[in-house]
Amino acid sequence: MDEALTFFLLTLASMARVATPLVLCAMGGLFAEKSGIVDIGLEGKMLMAAFFAAASAAVTGSAWAGVGAAILAAVALAVLHGLACITYRGNQVVSGVAINILAAGLTVVLGTAWFARGGQTPPLTGSQRLPSLFLPNAGDNILVYAALLSVPLTWWIVERTRFGLRLRAVGEMPFAVDAAGISVAWLRYRAMLICGLFAGLAGAYLSIGQNAGFSRDMTAGQGFIALAAIIFGKWRPLPTFGACLIFGLLDAMAIRLQGVRVPGLGEVPVQLILAMPYLLAVFLLAGFIGRAVAPKASGVPYVKEH
Amino acid sequence: MQALTPTAAAIELREIEKSFGTVHAVRGVSLRIEKGAITGIVGENGAGKSTLMSILYGLYRADAGEIRVDGRPVAMASSREALGHGIGMVHQHFMLVDTFTVLENLVLGAEGGPLLAGGLEAARAELARLAREYGLSVDPDARIADLSVGEQQRVEILKVLFRGARILILDEPSAVLTPQETDRLFGVLASLRERGVTVVLITHKLREIVAVTDHVCVMRRGRVVAERRTADTNVEELAELMVGRKVRLDLDKIPPRLGEVLLRAEHLSLVDGRGVRRLDDVGIELRAGEIVGIAGVSGNGQSELLQVLSGIRAPDGGRLTVCGRVIDADHPGDPAEMRDLGVAHVPEDRLRQGMVAAFEASETSILGYQGRAPFTSYYLLDGPAVVAHCADLMERYDVRPRLPTLGSSLFSGGNQQKLVLAREIARQPRVLLVGQPTRGVDIGAIEFIRRELVKARDAGCAVLVVSVELEEILSLSDRILVMFAGRIVGEVEPGETNEPALGLLMAGAAAA
Numbered sequence: 001m002d003e004a005l006t007f008f009l010l011t012l013a014s015m016a017r018v019a020t021p022l023v024l025c026a027m028g029g030l031f032a033e034k035s036g037i038v039d040i041g042l043e044g045k046m047l048m049a050a051f052f053a054a055a056s057a058a059v060t061g062s063a064w065a066g067v068g069a070a071i072l073a074a075v076a077l078a079v080l081h082g083l084a085c086i087t088y089r090g091n092q093v094v095s096g097v098a099i100n101i102l103a104a105g106l107t108v109v110l111g112t113a114w115f116a117r118g119g120q121t122p123p124l125t126g127s128q129r130l131p132s133l134f135l136p137n138a139g140d141n142i143l144v145y146a147a148l149l150s151v152p153l154t155w156w157i158v159e160r161t162r163f164g165l166r167l168r169a170v171g172e173m174p175f176a177v178d179a180a181g182i183s184v185a186w187l188r189y190r191a192m193l194i195c196g197l198f199a200g201l202a203g204a205y206l207s208i209g210q211n212a213g214f215s216r217d218m219t220a221g222q223g224f225i226a227l228a229a230i231i232f233g234k235w236r237p238l239p240t241f242g243a244c245l246i247f248g249l250l251d252a253m254a255i256r257l258q259g260v261r262v263p264g265l266g267e268v269p270v271q272l273i274l275a276m277p278y279l280l281a282v283f284l285l286a287g288f289i290g291r292a293v294a295p296k297a298s299g300v301p302y303v304k305e306h
Numbered sequence: 307m308q309a310l311t312p313t314a315a316a317i318e319l320r321e322i323e324k325s326f327g328t329v330h331a332v333r334g335v336s337l338r339i340e341k342g343a344i345t346g347i348v349g350e351n352g353a354g355k356s357t358l359m360s361i362l363y364g365l366y367r368a369d370a371g372e373i374r375v376d377g378r379p380v381a382m383a384s385s386r387e388a389l390g391h392g393i394g395m396v397h398q399h400f401m402l403v404d405t406f407t408v409l410e411n412l413v414l415g416a417e418g419g420p421l422l423a424g425g426l427e428a429a430r431a432e433l434a435r436l437a438r439e440y441g442l443s444v445d446p447d448a449r450i451a452d453l454s455v456g457e458q459q460r461v462e463i464l465k466v467l468f469r470g471a472r473i474l475i476l477d478e479p480s481a482v483l484t485p486q487e488t489d490r491l492f493g494v495l496a497s498l499r500e501r502g503v504t505v506v507l508i509t510h511k512l513r514e515i516v517a518v519t520d521h522v523c524v525m526r527r528g529r530v531v532a533e534r535r536t537a538d539t540n541v542e543e544l545a546e547l548m549v550g551r552k553v554r555l556d557l558d559k560i561p562p563r564l565g566e567v568l569l570r571a572e573h574l575s576l577v578d579g580r581g582v583r584r585l586d587d588v589g590i591e592l593r594a595g596e597i598v599g600i601a602g603v604s605g606n607g608q609s610e611l612l613q614v615l616s617g618i619r620a621p622d623g624g625r626l627t628v629c630g631r632v633i634d635a636d637h638p639g640d641p642a643e644m645r646d647l648g649v650a651h652v653p654e655d656r657l658r659q660g661m662v663a664a665f666e667a668s669e670t671s672i673l674g675y676q677g678r679a680p681f682t683s684y685y686l687l688d689g690p691a692v693v694a695h696c697a698d699l700m701e702r703y704d705v706r707p708r709l710p711t712l713g714s715s716l717f718s719g720g721n722q723q724k725l726v727l728a729r730e731i732a733r734q735p736r737v738l739l740v741g742q743p744t745r746g747v748d749i750g751a752i753e754f755i756r757r758e759l760v761k762a763r764d765a766g767c768a769v770l771v772v773s774v775e776l777e778e779i780l781s782l783s784d785r786i787l788v789m790f791a792g793r794i795v796g797e798v799e800p801g802e803t804n805e806p807a808l809g810l811l812m813a814g815a816a817a818a
């Protein structure tokens with residue numbers, strides 16, 4: 001009995017750990033998606049942020065410098081992405097993939113050049129990492145709470161503010177926004193900046209909150225899972241948050257169940273559980289769980305004839 | 307008519323020029339738009355009407371020329387600036403966010419503060435006031451996607467008024483409206499004028515010009531070729547000014563030479579996704595050599611009928627026999643198969659169903675026939691053959707500009723329609739299904755398209771025409787079927803009826 005309770009609590013704790021970067025990343029992605037930009041590059045932004053967080057925390061000795069650097073790095077990539085697909089009307093998916101490749105390569109190259117540890121940053125200790133706030137050693141650092149707060153905040157911004165209204169409009173019908181005399185490009189850039197901010201926090205959480213340093217490809221597809229969560233949540237903040245929790249739980253269970261034999265089933269294939277988010281997203285998109293309605297102008301660069 | 311005494315100009319355009327690449331769309335246009343009056347702009351398809359208005363509204367930038375509002379020159383670099391000068395525009399294609407409510411669309415761009423709540427409430431009050439004052443009522447909380455076309459247009463007008471516009475530009479507002487909705491629109495325009503709003507109205511329907519405008523300006527090939535006071539002109543003169551020759555809309559038709567039945571629909575029924583019965587026990591026989599017109603207020607099943615007859619949707623009940631092939635719920639057809647059987651279809655919604663906006667005109671001109679000779683040989687498209695085919699269609703059907711490589715969406719509305727029609731008629735089909743054949747086309751093209759349809763009939767084609775224009779149905783058809791609430795409620799001979807009688811049938815009154 002006691003064992004079951006411990007198992008439950010530990011699973012819950014690791015769910016929160018896994019879900020935090022997903023939630024932050026998904027809320028960022030939500031802004032991009034709402035504005036009509038499919039952000040395949042979330043993964044790359046988060047990875048770059050994770051690297052710069054760990055690198056500058058290692059160099060300066062301050063976790064806060066790490067968070068700042070993470071945000072700057074992710075925002076820089078977001079601006080680059082925006083330049084490619086807003087200003088130059090490139091393909092959003094292709095430029096997003098390019099961002100991912102760039103981040104995967106650059107983090108390793110810079111890491112090797114600066115720290116000579118095969119792409120890793122030096123292990124971080126003490127003030128180089130984000131401290132737990134309320135529960136000693138539970139890993140409940142400030143970004144966990146930021147992730148929790150980001151959900152109602154995103155909802156409020158999207159549903160209740162002028163910016164949110166315009167954001168939703170530009171993702172559905174950019175022509176209407178243009179005809180109303182509002183700049184489509186500037187709106188989308190702002191969405192990308194916010195997206196970068198959130199992806200930066202997610203990356204910082206990975207390398208200086210959850211872990212004690214950066215290792216290559218440490219995001220391990222979580223940016224894509226965040227995208228899947230957005231689809232799963234039908235582009236709405238609260239359901240997206242729920243999807244992140246479910247995916248976090250699946251992941252936590254995968255870790256917990258590693259090597260565990262379930263009576264009657266044998267050893268649980270961990271890969272199956274890890275693949276669940278993707279499988280669910282595919283099912284949803286195939287229309288099994290109900291229709292997912294993406295913003296209509298999603299993926300289409302806005303071209304105004306002149 | 308106080309508006310006819312010369313008053314101050316609300317807008318003055320001077321020597322406006324605009325080119326798109328090699329297309330010289332507007333050539334030195336100078337125009338005065340009187341304050342507090344309704345000015346009509348007419349002209350052929352591609353004459354540059356929409357372009358000129360887009361320049362006035364700041365969507366396009368003129369290459370040269372000057373715009374004066376209330377006597378002062380303005381730059382008009384953006385629609386925000388135009389709105390600032392009190393100019394608002396209702397576009398040919400609506401600029402509404404489908405997923406938003408009426409209220410949200412209304413405040414977009416004029417939210418009245420960084421938070422929505424206050425602005426939305428203020429807008430609700432303002433909306434109620436505008437609705438009262440101009441007779442423009444819509445449910446503020448309805449979603450745009452759930453509104454009829456006429457209601458959506460009302461929202462567009464409300465949007466413009468909400469921003470305090472004193473000058474209202476409408477680009478072909480009645481093209482998509484039923485006659486009833488059109489009447490209502492003109493009532494609104496009249497009450498706008500009464501309150502001092504300046505209205506600019508683009509339309510192809512000359513009768514509307516004569517009925518509601520104070521002044522009219524005629525454009526041809528990028529130039530203003532005439533300006534008249536409406537009281538001093540008439541439909542015939544305007545038509546002649548527009549196309550540069552006399553236009554005759556009355557058709558000399560020989561009596562139909564009826565052949566075999568090519569299309570037979572029996573007890574067709576169709577239920578849509580929401581469970582509403584769209585077609586109810588519809589029976590039609592279409593013979594070679596006749597034109598059958600379907601009259602009805604739009605939304606009474608005509609669109610669905612076309613979709614079923616052309617194989618886009620399968621019927622839920624009943625059966626359809628086309629050139630020997632039987633189609634019913636268990637044996638659905640598809641558009642490609644129907645085309646192989648010799649059925650051509652000009653869809654009502656040319657932008658979405660008739661073409662791919664991103665394709666070049668030449669590609670649009672073979673859409674649906676791309677797999678056939680001479681366009682394809684050994685699985686490869688023959689580019690030059692396609693372009694030559696398109697150039698030939700453009701020549702025969704007077705599609706302007708004659709540029710097969712121009713993007714389909716860059717043609718003016720009427721020219722897109724001509725291109726799609728040309729594609730379907732040119733194949734000399736056995737059965738021709740046409741939805742709204744002359745929607746958005748100029749009067750010269752109306753004359754031409756109607757003649758082509760009669761020619762096809764005389765050559766033995768079975769033609770079915772769906773149109774909301776009664777006058778069109780009456781002049782084209784050999785037989786008229788009236789649809790109401792998904793049923794065929796009456797069949798009349800065009801010689802034995804007139805517009806009022808048809809109107810009564812369309813409104814659902816029992817067949818005489």
Ligand SMILES: Nc1ncnc2c1ncn2[C@@H]1O[C@H](COP(=O)(O)OP(=O)(O)OP(=O)(O)O)[C@@H](O)[C@H]1O
Pocket residue numbers: 305306326327329330331349350351352353354355356357358706707716717718719720721746748
């Ligand atoms: N963005 C563009 N690029 C290239 N050509 C264009 C563009 N927009 C319009 N044109 C061309 O400019 C000309 C004028 O077009 P415009 O849409 O103003 O015509 P219109 O008078 O409104 O015709 P209609 O009655 O058919 O709507 C046409 O020949 C059209 O093909």
Ligand SMILES: [Mg+2]
Pocket residue numbers: 355356357398477718719
């Ligand atoms: Mg036009």
